[in-house]
Amino acid sequence: MRKNKQSEIMYFNTENYVSYRCAYCGQKNVTEIDISMGFVQEYIEDCQVCCCPNTLKIMFNEISQSLDIDVTYSG
């Protein structure tokens, strides 16, 4: 399986929506993050454009109020 690891800094906003680029098609997706579930989260979400499963690893930096998202191929 190919790996295409990318890291992007996304700014956290009050509505908890963040965007990331799909590891498969490169299109932007928007996802809702519930920080109360933890500052580090990892889950699989299907791309809203090509429906391929992306593994999202989300790390919230409480001090800078920013999110770091790693998007990788799943499966």
Ligand SMILES: [Zn+2]
């Ligand atoms: Zn996609």
